[in-house]
Amino acid sequence: IAGITQAPTSQILAAGRRMTLRCTQDMRHNAMYWYRQDLGLGLRLIHYSNTAGTTGKGEVPDGYSVSRANTDDFPLTLASAVPSQTSVYFCASSSGGDTGELFFGEGSRLTVL
């Protein structure tokens, strides 16, 4: 049982480069989310998708884009990376419903130089 898989687990990237973080879930969850986690700031929502074919902006969407072509995949793209995007990125999914707890991937550590 995989749950949520993120790739890569770690990446060092030159500023200005394009980067896509991959996220795949096998739980058939409708909702998926991308968060970044920075020391002292906690988890901040970047983008989300309540169902395949729809996406929405979170708290810190600038510099990031997402797509949701199907239920399982939710890639996050940095079009032109900047050093302030150095962070740990977590993908999460939820079945919705009353409890609607989030299930998180193991995270992708991105360093932009």
Next chain:
Amino acid sequence: GQNIDQPTEMTATEGAIVQINCTYQTSGFNGLFWYQQHAGEAPTFLSYNVLDGLEEKGRFSSFLSRSKGYSYLLLKELQMKDSASYLCAVRDADYKLSFGAGTTVTVRA
């Protein structure tokens, strides 16, 4: 939007009890969650409150007062493995979850 406050750090002794408070201001409330996150790992779900009152789950309990915008997580019979960050999160009407900065709990022998 959400404004979620919780203490930065707490220290307690093995076997003791620790209470982590969380206050929030929200434009639309649809549930409060607590997550545990060990260093270098992903957050994992601990508890969920949507109605006022206490929810108990083993050594962990969570309380909610919606009128006061207040919750706490109670950790009883502390064990060394409970050393972690504890994240308070509020869900809005659109089912988006906003997190506080987290409380790092250190359990000492």
